[in-house]
Amino acid sequence: MLNILAISGSLRAASTNSALIVALAQNAPPGCHVTVYDGLGRLPIFNPDDEGERTPAKATMLIDAVNKADGVIVSCPEYAHGVPGGLKNALDWLVSRDAAVGKPATLVHASPRSLFARAALTEIMRTMSFALYEDVTLEIPLLGKKPPEVEKTLAEPTNVLAMRNTLSAFADFIRSR
Template sequence: MPGNESSKLISIPLLNILAISGSLRAASTNSALSAGLAQNAPTGCRVIVYDGLGRLPIFNPDDEGERTPPQASALIDAVTAADGVIVSCPEYAHGVPGGLKNALDVVSRDAAVGKPAMLVHASPRSLFARAALAEIMRTMSFALFEDTALEIALLGKKPPEVDRILSEPASQLAMHNAISAFTDFIRSR
């Protein structure tokens, strides 16, 4: 009935989440996990996988503002437009890979400030990188969501096995639930 408040549908805006893999490898398990998140996003949420990490120039503060390279501007715009960011990061020599650190430096000014972010992991052994990445992102003023951890052990698996693991109902549910918890965090801010 017109005018009946209970008959009106409540519209919840679509959330856009940017997923960034910290790996440049063609057969990266972290990139596969990022793609899996996009495929298992809950209703009302879209996960967009960023694939420009390897094309970013080395961050140089002298090249900001009007001198910002187009690839860097595209990443800054993508992070700014996203409602949240998910990072899946490998560990190299007990640290964060240089390409991912470079990408974070690119967005470290205004795009990162207060931006909800969540870390996910494709390896149970990446403990040093996890701690370092969390510290870097907190320092850059990301609003780090740490209540729910998603780890799907893909380390050392070949692509067919990675695909099989990510298509298992338990893995799909874990990805769906992690993103759902993250979207609740985003909406509560």
């Protein structure tokens, strides 16, 4: 059984990125278990002076979750043409650790407009030595939809199939490493 950690870069209660990763978890194919990380908003601001034995418990929980995962999925909104601060902060807690090195990761998208954030996040994750899987990309346009419409869109058979196919392809990538 592969254990995949899914992280939404959004803190909004009605986040389409969060809805997408929850739907991925609900539609995981056999052999994959997707855990949704929900601690982004509770992480303290990264400070290199607080690393090592001074690492805060919430940051340690994130680091441990990434270490234990076979792969990581990130769904990220774009704020002012960049990666949201909360997600960047989470990644900063991983920078000096081995958790990201060689860890299979992939990006999924809830908006076709987040091109700058995608590019920035890809660069950040490559710099951190994540093993980015980019052969199959999942983009389900949810931008501007209200929660009931998001739920309906994510439940459409073509989108469920796209989520399963993306997870299956990512799982094959993880297994091939």
